[in-house]
Amino acid sequence: MANEGNPRPTLIRNIRPFSLTLKVRVRVSRMWRPRRFQSDIYDGLHYLLIDEMGDTIHAKIDESDYPHIANTMQQGGIYDISVFHTRRDPSKCKVANHEVQLCFNESTKFELVENVVPPIPEYSFHLLEFNELAPQVQQQPLLIDIYGCIKSATPEYQVPIKDTDKMESKLELIVENLRREDLKIFLWGDAARKFNLDSIGASGSAILALITSLRVTKFRRKNLIYHITFLHQSMPELVLNNLISSVRLAYLTS
Structure with a gap:
């Protein structure tokens, strides 16, 4: 039985909407701060996260939470992330090939991880012919x-x-x-x-x-x-x- 005090990270491919995910271990492949459509209002902070299997998922900090946790992760860093919720990605055209979006808030915990084995890729792209x-x-x-x-x-x-x-x-x-x-x-x-x-x-x-x-x-x-x-x-x-x-x-x- 896995150590309940230190659960194994959930792989991105196993994450489902509206389900309990104890922890993920991911690299911040990209991060960006867009504005809302036809507006000068920012739409939070967005991430493309990648795990050891090379799978990706879209994550977001809502604008209301952005001032409180904006600097918790840096692009390229690997983190253990816990205490967050999941939902269906509302985007019509998605950033990642996954039905789920991770939602971070003030309660979310971010722990920087070094010397990760197996290694996590730095990038994942949807390149087309x-x-x-x-x-x-x-x-x-x-x-x-x-x-x-x-x-x-x-x-x-x-x-x-x-x-x-x-x-x-x-x-x-x-x-x-x-x-x-x-x-x-x-x-x-x-x-x-x-x-x-x-x-x-x-x-x-x-x-x-x-x-x-x-x-x-x-x-x-x-x-x-x-x-x-x-x-x-x-x-x-x-x-x-x-x-x-x-x-x-x-x-x-x-």
Whole structure:
């Protein structure tokens, strides 16, 4: 019988909504702080967590709890997390391939863990092949990730938001894959404002980027990809090289 005082962590694949989960041991693969749709109000703090099996799950601190526990975890760290509840992920297009979302609050306990055996992966991505992107226009259950070379980027500019009197920032990227096919990606809001455009012009070599949490939609009778959540440009060189050699990417647009 397992030691009740120190229960074994529950694997992500075994977590169910509205059930008792004593503890999970996970790495913080990504974290971000989005705003609510068509609003300047923040929507808490979100995490993509990964366990020893490489499975991922979406976790969230609500905005009301954010001021009290905002700095409890750092990206890349491994933690034993307990005293939380689970629910069905309400997102129409999910960040992780899991029906459950973990909900953290002031009562949740976070314990940093070092020298973890077995090791926990640092990253997990939903990378798609060229021929897998078009069907996403009709039904996209998961946000997708794209990896490639940034060929060009337009400066940030303002566009009106439909049915409102507000303006929002927008930036366009052209990304090229290993087959030299081009993909147009739109960054919106904070992602557009925070994008380091100077780094592209200043670099004398190709800019390799992994762009995550993308939604595919049809625009002007063409299938394009929109970025809606998070941009990651700080991947270790070793990870980038491994992706170059093993992944075929992108959706060709004209």
